Amino acid sequence: MTGRSGRSARSLIAVSLAAVLAFALFGRYLTDLDPLATVARPWTPPNADQLLGTDALGRDVLSRIFWGGGTLTAVALVAAAASTSVGVACGLWAGWSGRRIEVGVSAGTDLLLAVPAVLVGLVLAVAVPMPVAVVAATVVAGSPLTARVVADLSADCRHATYIDVARMRGDSVPSILGHEVLPSHTAAITTDYGLRVIVALQLVSTINALGLGTSPPEPDWASMITENYSGIGLNAAATVAPAVALAALATIVAIASTTLGSTLLGSAERRGVST
Numbered sequence: 142m143t144g145r146s147g148r149s150a151r152s153l154i155a156v157s158l159a160a161v162l163a164f165a166l167f168g169r170y171l172t173d174l175d176p177l178a179t180v181a182r183p184w185t186p187p188n189a190d191q192l193l194g195t196d197a198l199g200r201d202v203l204s205r206i207f208w209g210g211g212t213l214t215a216v217a218l219v220a221a222a223a224s225t226s227v228g229v230a231c232g233l234w235a236g237w238s239g240r241r242i243e244v245g246v247s248a249g250t251d252l253l254l255a256v257p258a259v260l261v262g263l264v265l266a267v268a269v270p271m272p273v274a275v276v277a278a279t280v281v282a283g284s285p286l287t288a289r290v291v292a293d294l295s296a297d298c299r300h301a302t303y304i305d306v307a308r309m310r311g312d313s314v315p316s317i318l319g320h321e322v323l324p325s326h327t328a329a330i331t332t333d334y335g336l337r338v339i340v341a342l343q344l345v346s347t348i349n350a351l352g353l354g355t356s357p358p359e360p361d362w363a364s365m366i367t368e369n370y371s372g373i374g375l376n377a378a379a380t381v382a383p384a385v386a387l388a389a390l391a392t393i394v395a396i397a398s399t400t401l402g403s404t405l406l407g408s409a410e411r412r413g414v415s416t
Contacts, residue, residue: 151400151401151404154397154400155397157393158393158397161389161390162214162390164207164210165210165213165214165386165390166210166211166214166215168206168207168209168210168211169207169208172204172207174201174203174204174207175204176200176201176205176207176208176209176360177200178200178201179198179199179200180195180199180200180201181201182195182199183195183196183198183372183375184196184197184369184372184375185199185376186375186376186378187376187378193206193378193379193382194379195379196365196368196372196376196379197368197372197379198358200358202376202379203382204360205360205365205383206360206365206382206383209360209362209365209383209386210386212359213342213355213363214342214390216271216272216275216276216341216345217275217338217341217342217345219272219276220275220276220278220280220337220341220345221279221283221334221337221338221341222337223276224280224282224283224284224287224337224340224341225284225287225330225334225337227280227284227287228283228284228285228288228290228291229287229291229323229326229330231284231287231288231292232287232288232289232290232291232292232295233291233322233323235288235292235295236291236292236293236294236296236297236322237296237299237314237322250286250289256281258278258281258282258283258340258344259343259344259347261277261278261281261282262275262278262344262348263347263351263353266348266353266354267353271345271348271349271353271354271355274353275341275344275345275348278344279340279341279344282340283340286333286336287330287337290329290333291329291330294325295318295322295326298322298325304317304321307320327405328402328403329402331401332398332401332402335395335397335398335399335402336398338398339391339394342387342391342394346362346363346387349361349363350363350364350366350367351367352364352367362384362386363383363387365380365383366380366383366387
């Protein structure tokens, strides 16, 4: 019963993640409403025609919710992938190369962690397009932590039996790292990627909310919050709805990555015991 309940819960989480990501990325294709059209007075409360009311310029809030997550989510996913990739590459190299290199990489990561990611993102957003700024800031903020985790794991498995077997087969170092070491880190990397997505979401939301990212009048969940905050007493939905959308996206990503990571770790442990 417990096993079935666990599988059902994981299936529900997977479906929820797919649904939320699909809505965020492709929601604009699910409505024929124009998110830029003025349809009623500013901050009209929810009614039969505008289910979430209107915003500061009289635009339909629901249609802007459908349109507002695409760019934000895509940038966060790409930035997280870049951050995790850099961190994994550095961690594999540091963990495999020995204590001296590992200490050097650790010192370098300490320096990067001392730099506020939001500050990096805001400075870059002034000079380069928002996606580039978010990717760079996410790499600065996230890859050091990923590198540390992967370096520790790689150092631990460097003298494992299956690594010795690969050496005796004559496998090259890149082959051992890619085919033996990296797969053993799948659970940790999966969980870490979810955390990087959340960091990237925070960065892109901050940049957009401050007006340095998505250009008005393009819909964006983060900028919708700041645009409509002054009218929260007239139509709270104009501010609450995009905030809920952002929170739901971050929450389901965190839960899904943690659950998948735990599942992969459990599977690896069972295979280890069985062998």
